[in-house]
Amino acid sequence: MKMLRLWACLVLVCSVQATPFYSDSSYGSDGLSETDFVPLEQQSLQQARQDAAAAAAAVPAQAVQSKPFNVDAITTDVNSPNPAVFFQQSFPFFGNEFFNSFGGFGFGNTQEPWWKGPNVCTEKEENDGATTETDGDETVDSFGQERDGTSSVIRSPLFGQFQFSVNSCAEKPNKHVCTKIVNQNGKKKMVTLTRQCCYGYGRPRNADFTVPCEKIEIKDIEATAADMGAQQFIESAKSAGELGNMLSNGQGKKMTLFIPNDAAFQEYRSQHQQENNVDDSKPEGSQMSSIYKLHSVLGDVELEDVPNDKLLQSELPGQKIRINSYQLPPALGLEPYRYAANCVPIEKHDKLSEQALVHTLRGVLKPLTKNVMDLIRERSDMSIMRTVLEKTNVSALLEADKPVTIFVPTDAAFDKLEPHFRRALKEGRGCASNILKNHILDLTFCSLATLPGAKTTTYNLLGEPLLLNRTRSALNQTEQPAIYINNAAKILDADIMGTNGVLHVIDTILPTESALPMTTLMSQKNVTIFKRLLEASGLDNNFDDLDNITVFAPTDKALQNSEWARILAEQPESLKNNKALTEFVNYHVVQPMIKTCDLSESLLPTVAGTNVRLNLYSTHALFSDVMNRATVNCARLVHFDDESCGSVLHQLDRALTPPKNNLLNALEANPNYSKFLELVRKANLTQMLANESDSFTLLVPKNDVFEEFSVSSESKPAQSQAELEAQVKTHIVNDVVCCAGIIPTNWPFVRSIESISGQHLRITRDRRPKIENAGVTKCDLIATNGILHEINDIIVPRPPPPQHHRPQLTHSYQPHGDFDVFF
Numbered sequence: 001m002k003m004l005r006l007w008a009c010l011v012l013v014c015s016v017q018a019t020p021f022y023s024d025s026s027y028g029s030d031g032l033s034e035t036d037f038v039p040l041e042q043q044s045l046q047q048a049r050q051d052a053a054a055a056a057a058a059v060p061a062q063a064v065q066s067k068p069f070n071v072d073a074i075t076t077d078v079n080s081p082n083p084a085v086f087f088q089q090s091f092p093f094f095g096n097e098f099f100n101s102f103g104g105f106g107f108g109n110t111q112e113p114w115w116k117g118p119n120v121c122t123e124k125e126e127n128d129g130a131t132t133e134t135d136g137d138e139t140v141d142s143f144g145q146e147r148d149g150t151s152s153v154i155r156s157p158l159f160g161q162f163q164f165s166v167n168s169c170a171e172k173p174n175k176h177v178c179t180k181i182v183n184q185n186g187k188k189k190m191v192t193l194t195r196q197c198c199y200g201y202g203r204p205r206n207a208d209f210t211v212p213c214e215k216i217e218i219k220d221i222e223a224t225a226a227d228m229g230a231q232q233f234i235e236s237a238k239s240a241g242e243l244g245n246m247l248s249n250g251q252g253k254k255m256t257l258f259i260p261n262d263a264a265f266q267e268y269r270s271q272h273q274q275e276n277n278v279d280d281s282k283p284e285g286s287q288m289s290s291i292y293k294l295h296s297v298l299g300d301v302e303l304e305d306v307p308n309d310k311l312l313q314s315e316l317p318g319q320k321i322r323i324n325s326y327q328l329p330p331a332l333g334l335e336p337y338r339y340a341a342n343c344v345p346i347e348k349h350d351k352l353s354e355q356a357l358v359h360t361l362r363g364v365l366k367p368l369t370k371n372v373m374d375l376i377r378e379r380s381d382m383s384i385m386r387t388v389l390e391k392t393n394v395s396a397l398l399e400a401d402k403p404v405t406i407f408v409p410t411d412a413a414f415d416k417l418e419p420h421f422r423r424a425l426k427e428g429r430g431c432a433s434n435i436l437k438n439h440i441l442d443l444t445f446c447s448l449a450t451l452p453g454a455k456t457t458t459y460n461l462l463g464e465p466l467l468l469n470r471t472r473s474a475l476n477q478t479e480q481p482a483i484y485i486n487n488a489a490k491i492l493d494a495d496i497m498g499t500n501g502v503l504h505v506i507d508t509i510l511p512t513e514s515a516l517p518m519t520t521l522m523s524q525k526n527v528t529i530f531k532r533l534l535e536a537s538g539l540d541n542n543f544d545d546l547d548n549i550t551v552f553a554p555t556d557k558a559l560q561n562s563e564w565a566r567i568l569a570e571q572p573e574s575l576k577n578n579k580a581l582t583e584f585v586n587y588h589v590v591q592p593m594i595k596t597c598d599l600s601e602s603l604l605p606t607v608a609g610t611n612v613r614l615n616l617y618s619t620h621a622l623f624s625d626v627m628n629r630a631t632v633n634c635a636r637l638v639h640f641d642d643e644s645c646g647s648v649l650h651q652l653d654r655a656l657t658p659p660k661n662n663l664l665n666a667l668e669a670n671p672n673y674s675k676f677l678e679l680v681r682k683a684n685l686t687q688m689l690a691n692e693s694d695s696f697t698l699l700v701p702k703n704d705v706f707e708e709f710s711v712s713s714e715s716k717p718a719q720s721q722a723e724l725e726a727q728v729k730t731h732i733v734n735d736v737v738c739c740a741g742i743i744p745t746n747w748p749f750v751r752s753i754e755s756i757s758g759q760h761l762r763i764t765r766d767r768r769p770k771i772e773n774a775g776v777t778k779c780d781l782i783a784t785n786g787i788l789h790e791i792n793d794i795i796v797p798r799p800p801p802p803q804h805h806r807p808q809l810t811h812s813y814q815p816h817g818d819f820d821v822f823f
Contacts, residue, residue, distance in 0.1 A: 391428030431645030617741030
């Protein structure tokens with residue numbers, strides 16, 4: 001019975017957590033049913049066929065065609081190496097009949113997809129891995145049912161067997177590729193089935209999935225190029241005697257040509273002739289011969305099969321063509337991907353001719369001999385960037401083989417920076433490496449990826465987004481529309497290709513908070529008075545050079561009525577090298593860098609040499625263990641975790657002042673606390689309040705409170721020494737309880753603190769913080785060993801509630817739970 005209940009729960013969990021996918025026929029998993037997949041176990045071919053015949057007679061046709069239950073997700077990465085792939089995960093544990101019992105998981109009549117129609121050629125590839133080969137052609141579908149080539153059901157696996165399979169299918173205009181990885185009892189096997197239109201057949205782009213492969217007209221290379229608007233390049237190659245070399249001299253090898261369109265080739269040819277003083281009537285030299293070979297690649301290179309940042313070896317020795325693909329939003333109604341070869345836009349692609357597969361370009365490919373760092377070194381307007389890259393050793397990233405994109409500020413862009421920041425960058429100090437990484441991507445990002453009027457997002461080496469926006473072209477505008485990055489920098493020169501990536505020249509350094517100097521970050525976060533104090537004291541440059549620090553900066557509201565703000569407004573010159581101001585400022589700086597997720601109750605050493613006290617509190621009435629409020633010397637953190645150059649900025653609601661006295665000295669220094677001090681001495685607690693190694697919260701009634709109390713208690717007998725000591729200890733808590741940690745509470749969510757006398761004192765807040773029967777009239781007087789609250793009454797603990805005794809339980813009855821104990 002227990003086992004039955006367990007399986008029922010398992011069935012329910014699987015059915016609730018999974019999400020049905022109502023697939024159309026173009027991506028239906030039944031497309032895999034005709035593929036020879038791995039059988040669950042070794043079985044003889046003869047026995048399998050006998051079972052197949054019996055099952056085919058007993059099972060209706062609808063059961064054979066039923067679709068498995070799939071959980072599908074579509075990749076939408078702009079840099080996806082395999083565009084438009086559906087990742088399907090199948091569950092083989094129950095069989096199709098189980099999910100069909102629920103309904104809604106693929107039923108009804110469906111149209112047949114093109115790849116099941118005529119003129120489709122199939123290729124199959126198997127990777128055995130560690131799986132043992134089996135005899136016969138039995139296959140396993142998504143739910144572990146073995147099928148033969150006619151999709152008849154042969155046998156369902158035993159429940160105790162383990163099989164896990166993952167399917168992925170890619171749907172393309174002329175190709176349907178399905179890959180299935182089967183893990184059977186720890187043994188894996190991968191089968192890839194590719195269905196595509198046979199040679200001489202094709203489908204229109206963006207055609208419906210039911211449109212079959214139809215015969216297409218295949219012309220020779222010259223006619224094909226002319227139809228695609230790229231005739232001049234082919235004619236030039238033919239007249240130069242290079243066309244045969246581009247087409248492997250008729251050896252019957254499959255070739256792919258990247259052909260510049262007529263406008264692009266004419267512009268290149270004119271520029272080439274001007275630069276080299278070549279007469280148009282004379283044959284062009286070896287340089288043009290190299291250009292022809294550079295545009296030729298061995299093999300059929302269909303762009304939809306090429307992963308992003310793939311390097312293709314051209315027929316020109318030592319030269320490769322980098323292919324990039326960028327996904328477009330479906331809402332634009334354009335082709336799903338844009339392609340580039342060495343960042344030259346590919347205009348038309350995948351046109352079959354008799355001799356080669358043809359793609360046309362909007363420009364002419366040029367030989368690449370320098371990496372991205374070498375390109376920066378040879379430019380005179382990038383000398384500062386070159387220096388910073390080399391001093392921070394970030395240049396190594398630009399010299400490696402991995403693809404890279406860098407947005408390079410000119411020397412004029414560095415001149416826009418604040419002098420101290422510019423000097424720190426040029427010297428490679430501070431967060432120079434973060435500034436550089438803010439300009440670098442670990443992929444090849446061509447300007448083709450941006451669209452007029454649309455925003456394109458990519459991520460730099462810091463993991464921060466870069467938002468690129470290409471403006472729309474105005475009427476009659478001949479120039480390319482400008483591209484802006486984060487609405488801060490304009491690309492002046494785009495798509496300068498190197499062997500390992502591309503660089504774009506920009507006119508402004510891209511700001512990032514994680515690389516800003518601390519004083520610049522303060523300006524952005526409106527911590528202006530504290531920053532002006534730094535500048536007036538001459539400490540601003542020192543602050544910017546500090547690393548791995550935490551700054552607890554008072555807000556402008558916290559400082560606007562302070563003595564420092566008054567002096568800053570009236571006598572700013574007196575603050576220069578002011579020792580007291582230096583101590584005040586340094587008392588707000590802690591090492592190391594601590595973000596809020598790493599905070600814990602502790603004493604933190606400041607740059608000034610003394611400690612600040614960090615406390616955590618919960619403001620949740622119910623979840624009192626969830627700490628969501630932090631204080632520093634009882635000043636509350638009101639804004640936090642603004643990262644600067646290797647440091648972090650937190651803002652406080654009041655300024656910090658280093659305490660000079662311990663709690664005993666604080667009592668002695670204030671004549672209003674003399675009566676409580678007298679009681680402390682009578683109770684022999686002075687040594688405890690002077691102890692610097694412990695922390696206390698002292699609740700101190702003023703003298704006038706004792707005077708009122710003495711009048712009302714004249715008729716009462718005098719307290720004993722023990723009573724006196726207990727009364728004083730009721731006002732001492734062995735913890736630091738700041739006013740910011742006292743929140744309004746009501747029954748049953750009552751909070752309390754424990755005094756050293758063992759009394760539990762209820763704390764809450766209405767107009768002011770309240771501790772038991774006393775209201776706090778003055779909060780958070782900081783001492784070196786704790787804090788002091790001034791209160792308006794002597795604390796009188798509430799008597800404990802009366803004990804209610806239950807009748808004794810008989811031995812024959814045992815409580816079955818907590819509720820039985822109390823009710």
